[in-house]
Amino acid sequence: MPDVPLKLDHPPIAEAVLDSDCDFPPGFDLRACEEAASKAFEDRYPKRPQQHIAEHEFELCAAESAKVTARMGLQATQFVSEDKKRLVQIRRLGFSFNQLPPSLPWT
Numbered sequence: 884m885p886d887v888p889l890k891l892d893h894p895p896i897a898e899a900v901l902d903s904d905c906d907f908p909p910g911f912d913l914r915a916c917e918e919a920a921s922k923a924f925e926d927r928y929p930k931r932p933q934q935h936i937a938e939h940e941f942e943l944c945a946a947e948s949a950k951v952t953a954r955m956g957l958q959a960t961q962f963v964s965e966d967k968k969r970l971v972q973i974r975r976l977g978f979s980f981n982q983l984p985p986s987l988p989w990t
Contacts, residue, residue, distance in 0.1 A: 928962030
């Protein structure tokens with residue numbers, strides 16, 4: 884049998900998400916994974932958008948002045964296929980693979 888991709892006129896599933904949450908070891912650095920992930924995915928997923936996070940926490944105490952803490956950093960690195968229909972995402976808390984619907988008009 885030839886190795887030909889199956890194309891259905893009306894596929895039963897047009898979108899899929901495989902998501903895996905992970906408990907990384909303390910000190911896990913997402914940026915340190917980027918180079919190895921880039922080498923693994925660059926041929927099939929040439930686009931590389933990133934998601935950043937900014938968190939602020941305010942703690943108010945009657946007897947003290949307000950305590951403010953902030954954290955900023957890389958939330959996720961994404962690897963997107965040329966046709967924008969497949970996405971691999973490496974997050975601070977895990978990994979995701981997305982097969983997007985053919986008609987999704989995102990950039």
